[in-house]
Amino acid sequence: MNKKEEFRIQNSEARRDIILRAEKLCKTFRNGALETQVLFDLDLQIERGEFVAIMGPSGCGKSTLMHILGLMLSPTAGRVVLDGQNAGQLSDSRRARLRREKIGFVFQRFNLLGTVNAYQNLAIAERVRGNKLDGQITTALEAVDMVDRARHKPGQLSIGQQQRIAIARAICHRPALLLADEPTGNLDSGNTRKILDLFTRIHNEYGLTIVMITHSPTVARAANRIIHMADGRITDAPAESAEHV
Amino acid sequence: MLRLAWSNLMHRKIRSVLSVLGVAIAVTMLLVLVGLSQGTLNEVSRRMESVDAEILVRDKHFDLGSIAGGKLWEKEIPRIKAIQIDGQPAVRQVIPVFLGRIKLGGLSQNVFGIAPENFSVFAGSRKLLAGRVFTDVPQPDVENITNEPLELILDDRLSRATGLKVGDNMSYADQAAMIAGVVETGVAGRVFAPINRLRGVNGVAAQTAHMFFVKVRPGLTTDQMQILCERIEMATQRQASLVAQYGQVLAENFRNLTIFVTTVSIIALVICFLFILVTMYTIVLERGREIAILQSLGAPRAMILRQTLQESLLICSVGAIVGMMLAEAVRRMIEHWQPLMTVEMRAEWLLMAGFIGIMGGVAGALYPGWMALRHDPVEILSYE
Numbered sequence: 001m002n003k004k005e006e007f008r009i010q011n012s013e014a015r016r017d018i019i020l021r022a023e024k025l026c027k028t029f030r031n032g033a034l035e036t037q038v039l040f041d042l043d044l045q046i047e048r049g050e051f052v053a054i055m056g057p058s059g060c061g062k063s064t065l066m067h068i069l070g071l072m073l074s075p076t077a078g079r080v081v082l083d084g085q086n087a088g089q090l091s092d093s094r095r096a097r098l099r100r101e102k103i104g105f106v107f108q109r110f111n112l113l114g115t116v117n118a119y120q121n122l123a124i125a126e127r128v129r130g131n132k133l134d135g136q137i138t139t140a141l142e143a144v145d146m147v148d149r150a151r152h153k154p155g156q157l158s159i160g161q162q163q164r165i166a167i168a169r170a171i172c173h174r175p176a177l178l179l180a181d182e183p184t185g186n187l188d189s190g191n192t193r194k195i196l197d198l199f200t201r202i203h204n205e206y207g208l209t210i211v212m213i214t215h216s217p218t219v220a221r222a223a224n225r226i227i228h229m230a231d232g233r234i235t236d237a238p239a240e241s242a243e244h245v
Numbered sequence: 246m247l248r249l250a251w252s253n254l255m256h257r258k259i260r261s262v263l264s265v266l267g268v269a270i271a272v273t274m275l276l277v278l279v280g281l282s283q284g285t286l287n288e289v290s291r292r293m294e295s296v297d298a299e300i301l302v303r304d305k306h307f308d309l310g311s312i313a314g315g316k317l318w319e320k321e322i323p324r325i326k327a328i329q330i331d332g333q334p335a336v337r338q339v340i341p342v343f344l345g346r347i348k349l350g351g352l353s354q355n356v357f358g359i360a361p362e363n364f365s366v367f368a369g370s371r372k373l374l375a376g377r378v379f380t381d382v383p384q385p386d387v388e389n390i391t392n393e394p395l396e397l398i399l400d401d402r403l404s405r406a407t408g409l410k411v412g413d414n415m416s417y418a419d420q421a422a423m424i425a426g427v428v429e430t431g432v433a434g435r436v437f438a439p440i441n442r443l444r445g446v447n448g449v450a451a452q453t454a455h456m457f458f459v460k461v462r463p464g465l466t467t468d469q470m471q472i473l474c475e476r477i478e479m480a481t482q483r484q485a486s487l488v489a490q491y492g493q494v495l496a497e498n499f500r501n502l503t504i505f506v507t508t509v510s511i512i513a514l515v516i517c518f519l520f521i522l523v524t525m526y527t528i529v530l531e532r533g534r535e536i537a538i539l540q541s542l543g544a545p546r547a548m549i550l551r552q553t554l555q556e557s558l559l560i561c562s563v564g565a566i567v568g569m570m571l572a573e574a575v576r577r578m579i580e581h582w583q584p585l586m587t588v589e590m591r592a593e594w595l596l597m598a599g600f601i602g603i604m605g606g607v608a609g610a611l612y613p614g615w616m617a618l619r620h621d622p623v624e625i626l627s628y629e
Contacts, residue, residue, distance in 0.1 A: 063627065067623045070541075072540075072541060072622055072623050073623050092546075093545055093546065096540070096543045096544070096545055096546075097543065097545070098543075099541075099542075099543035100542055100543020100544070101543070103543070105541050105542070107541075107626060109626070111534070111537075111538045111541070111626060112538075113249065113535055113538060114256075114535075115249070115252040115253050115255070115256040115535075116248065116249060116252045120248060120249070120252070123248075124248075124249055124539075125542050128539060128542045128543060128544045128548065129542070129543065
């Protein structure tokens with residue numbers, strides 16, 4: 001891409017306020033002589049303040065895409081531009097810095113630190129981000145309605161409560177982008193509804209950009225826009241093999 | 246982050262306690278071993294240096310540990326007294342000492358055979374706490390008076406350890422002996438006896454001695470005393486050294502002991518280091534998910550490494566402190582059950598043990614920390 005074209009795209013993005021752009025993303029995993037391509041020339045644009053669901057069947061490359069968008073994995077080809085910064089040109093440490101400053105992660109398995117309580121889970125995340133511990137932890141716990149469980153360890157919480165703590169940890173530093181990988185994948189229908197309501201609420205109240213990976217059309221409907229994926233590509237229509245809740 | 250390290254250690258209490266104990270035992274072993282060997286040598290050295298004389302003469306082949314080897318003869322004393330420095334006699338007095346051996350308080354003790362009139366040279370400012378100074382016989386009468394008990398003076402520490410008091414009877418080399426006096430602790434010998442009687446009891450020739458303590462003319466400088474030592478060596482073909490440097494003489498005589506202690510200390514340190522390495526390696530393997538979570542949050546590499554180091558340092562710091570406390574407890578136990586043994590605990594040794602423990606912790610955590618940095622967070626968070 002020449003400079004002129006780059007400038008044209010950046011200008012266009014500024015007008016549309018694109019927070020995340022993926023261009024021609026390819027990802028191939030190598031295991032000895034075995035090569036498995038998971039993503040094929042994938043293009044994607046997310047505007048600031050959008051709530052987007054990326055939906056597709058298991059094995060279509062959604063999680064790989066999310067790890068690349070979350071700067072935890074490097075693409076084999078193509079590039080990711082987050083909030084105007086080309087992640088492909090950054091060193092590991094700069095990418096880690098961009099991740100901790102701009103991104104919040106919500107995982108399917110919550111991934112809370114099991115040896116410390118809910119409050120400390122948020123506090124450690126804030127320390128990692130280099131933020132001072134002021135009222136934002138309590139604010140985040142209030143946002144997910146978990147203030148009264150702040151001193152409980154993850155093992156003392158229900159799975160729905162654990163996911164709410166994980167969401168509080170992800171939004172505590174007001175990230176530019178919240179990435180959620182199958183956030184309701186381990187939850188029953190009641191907790192799924194609560195978590196989706198929570199996503200909708202924090203999206204509306206904080207104007208947070210959310211990209212949610214899911215295989216469930218029901219969950220995906222909580223988003224404002226649905227991007228369908230199949231076989232490592234963005235598709236126009238839902239894949240036939242998409243599972244249902 | 247320190248809270249996370251602490252929480253992790255508390256999460257596996259038994260393993261953490263065992264890890265702390267592993268470090269503590271290594272530190273204790275180090276401190277007690279060094280404290281016991283150096284403490285004993287230093288204590289003997291301090292007692293010898295308390296003698297009110299400046300130069301010690303002994304045969305080159307004389308072994309301080311076993312009191313075996315070459316002996317001196319009193320007929321050599323005039324040759325020493327004749328030495329001059331700056332045209333004047335340099336030596337004021339030469340005090341012969343004959344050494345015997347006796348087992349008291351569970352340990353073999355050197356008996357300092359000295360003339361009664363020289364006791365003050367050895368006692369110095371220390372008082373005779375009970376009894377009196379022993380009496381001796383003139384040399385020609387030694388063999389005629391064998392039915393009189395051999396009179397001994399013990400130091401207070403030995404007296405307390407053995408329960409022997411003034412007037413108590415005992416035996417020495419199948420001969421009757423009695424306690425004539427008890428002197429304050431800190432004098433050169435723990436047991437003193439009259440020199441002529443001691444020679445007689447040991448069946449050695451009159452005039453025999455193991456050491457000469459030389460009192461020099463007042464006003465001699467250290468350099469002049471060194472020159473005097475050289476002249477004594479030339480005149481007698483014996484070894485002469487300053488009493489003030491007795492510690493060095495002792496260290497040279499017990500060089501093998503120092504080598505042994507150093508070797509055992511190094512082995513203890515290596516075991517300590519390996520113990521921490523294995524512990525931290527296990528912790529890192531177990532904490533893969535936690536490290537991956539921190540990485541997903543954007544934790545820099547230095548922070549991941551610091552996390553591993555913090556846990557290791559916590560284990561090692563607590564281990565070093567517990568080790569110092571254990572060493573002090575062992576010191577007290579040894580001095581309670583073996584009151585004649587001296588275990589020294591110097592502040593610099595404690596600091597060194599703490600430093601070594603902490604450095605072991607840092608070194609032991611580096612490889613596991615490096616392993617932690619190589620974790621692929623995506624793989625762990627996706628499949629664990």
